[in-house]
Amino acid sequence: MNRHLVVLHRWRDRHARYEDYLDHSTHHVTYVTTRLALDSVPISAAAAVVVPATDDTAAVWRAVAELRTRFGPPARLLALNEGDLDTASIIRERLGCAGQNPSELARFRDKLTMNRIVSEAGVPAPRFADASGEHAVRAFVDRHGLPVVVKPRRGTASRGIVRLVSDADLSQLRALPSEPRLVQEYCLDDIVHIDGLWMGDRLGPWRASRYINTCVDFTRGQALGSVEIDDPQLLRPLEEFTTQVAGALSTEPWVFHLEAFVGTATDGRPAIRFLEAGYRVGGAEIPFVWREVHGIDLMRAAADIQLGRTPSLPVPEQWRTAGWLLVPSPVPAPCRVTAHDLPTPQDPTEAPYAAVVPAVGRVIPRVGGYEHVGARFRFRGDSSGEVEKAVLRTAEQFRLECVAETEVHSGGGRPACGLDR
Numbered sequence: 463m464n465r466h467l468v469v470l471h472r473w474r475d476r477h478a479r480y481e482d483y484l485d486h487s488t489h490h491v492t493y494v495t496t497r498l499a500l501d502s503v504p505i506s507a508a509a510a511v512v513v514p515a516t517d518d519t520a521a522v523w524r525a526v527a528e529l530r531t532r533f534g535p536p537a538r539l540l541a542l543n544e545g546d547l548d549t550a551s552i553i554r555e556r557l558g559c560a561g562q563n564p565s566e567l568a569r570f571r572d573k574l575t576m577n578r579i580v581s582e583a584g585v586p587a588p589r590f591a592d593a594s595g596e597h598a599v600r601a602f603v604d605r606h607g608l609p610v611v612v613k614p615r616r617g618t619a620s621r622g623i624v625r626l627v628s629d630a631d632l633s634q635l636r637a638l639p640s641e642p643r644l645v646q647e648y649c650l651d652d653i654v655h656i657d658g659l660w661m662g663d664r665l666g667p668w669r670a671s672r673y674i675n676t677c678v679d680f681t682r683g684q685a686l687g688s689v690e691i692d693d694p695q696l697l698r699p700l701e702e703f704t705t706q707v708a709g710a711l712s713t714e715p716w717v718f719h720l721e722a723f724v725g726t727a728t729d730g731r732p733a734i735r736f737l738e739a740g741y742r743v744g745g746a747e748i749p750f751v752w753r754e755v756h757g758i759d760l761m762r763a764a765a766d767i768q769l770g771r772t773p774s775l776p777v778p779e780q781w782r783t784a785g786w787l788l789v790p791s792p793v794p795a796p797c798r799v800t801a802h803d804l805p806t807p808q809d810p811t812e813a814p815y816a817a818v819v820p821a822v823g824r825v826i827p828r829v830g831g832y833e834h835v836g837a838r839f840r841f842r843g844d845s846s847g848e849v850e851k852a853v854l855r856t857a858e859q860f861r862l863e864c865v866a867e868t869e870v871h872s873g874g875g876r877p878a879c880g881l882d883r
């Protein structure tokens with residue numbers, strides 16, 4: 463029986479292999495996409511409607527209404543990018559079709575809600591509160607002191623995060639756009655991300671990685687890297703932490719991207735605290751290294767869950783170590799690439815196994831997220847140390863030169879973008 467299945471799609475690259483998840487020959491699989499991502503819609507799609515943005519709920523609703531007229535009421539709506547989860551949940555509710563609705567999604571998108579749930583489950587976390595206005599932030603500071611972080615409760619990719627280190631900084635809050643926010647203690651500990659599948663009662667395959675620099679640093683023009691962790695003394699407590707968080711947030715299967723602070727307790731053991739959680743496959747190069755290095759398609763599991771199927775993923779007998787690097791453009795996008803260079807290393811283990819670098823003459827568009835950046839690199843090796851060495855070498859030696867669409871970058875190109883260790 464033919465069913466109508468709608469996909470919200472915003473990637474130009476092959477983050478998701480929709481043809482592997484949906485039978486396009488049996489069902490009417492239609493796509494709501496952007497002009498930038500239209501070329502990566504499968505040729506077997508029944509139809510594709512272009513919208514200005516896939517998180518523009520009004521535009522997506524009009525597109526889905528058009529597709530519903532042509533192919534009948536959608537049975538399922540698939541949205542694998544975090545930025546599209548809210549829109550997808552709203553459209554599902556309006557259509558009355560199966561799948562996650564706004565109230566079910568809230569614990570994974572509203573940072574205040576998720577922090578409350580996780581804290582009530584006994585998971586350590588920095589102190590936090592609703593930042594309903596400047597008065598609420600001042601009250602939090604009076605109780606807990608500075609510095610603090612204020613961020614959107616439904617933000618993605620470190621959008622709109624503000625760090626306040628003095629009383630004078632509180633005036634910055636008046637200039638922020640109006641939206642629900644969270645205030646939280648500022649934490650200096652290292653940040654790790656943990657990715658994988660929660661089966662509902664236990665962990666499926668999972669990996670923990672340490673960031674090199676931070677996502678906030680990336681928004682300020684610094685490179686962002688990540689290296690998977692192979693230290694068993696840290697992985698054991700991270701596994702316990704991940705099990706506790708994933709189970710607190712849902713007793714149903716879900717693909718997770720968790721972030722946590724990792725410091726050192728007084729007894730020398732790791733001190734792990736919750737940062738936030740995402741109901742989706744991690745961004746940047748995470749879906750690629752999982753497929754290419756580990757042989758696991760996390761996107762398939764996420765698609766299975768949204769399509770009402772039970773996810774099942776293999777667990778390798780022996781894991782290799784993966785990593786990735788994002789380099790921002792040297793001038794704000796949109797900008798045109800004029801030159802790039804990465805010297806070949808003498809040691810082949812220090813070379814990325816994959817690189818996505820815009821060709822000379824190509825314009826890097828101004829699009830949120832981590833796909834359309836200056837350059838993207840992927841790495842694999844036999845240890846965290848080996849992969850980290852390759853990431854740092856690439857960051858230090860890669861050169862990218864761009865010009866703005868209206869003026870030439872005064873620096874004449876990008877200096878080495880070395881990462882902080």
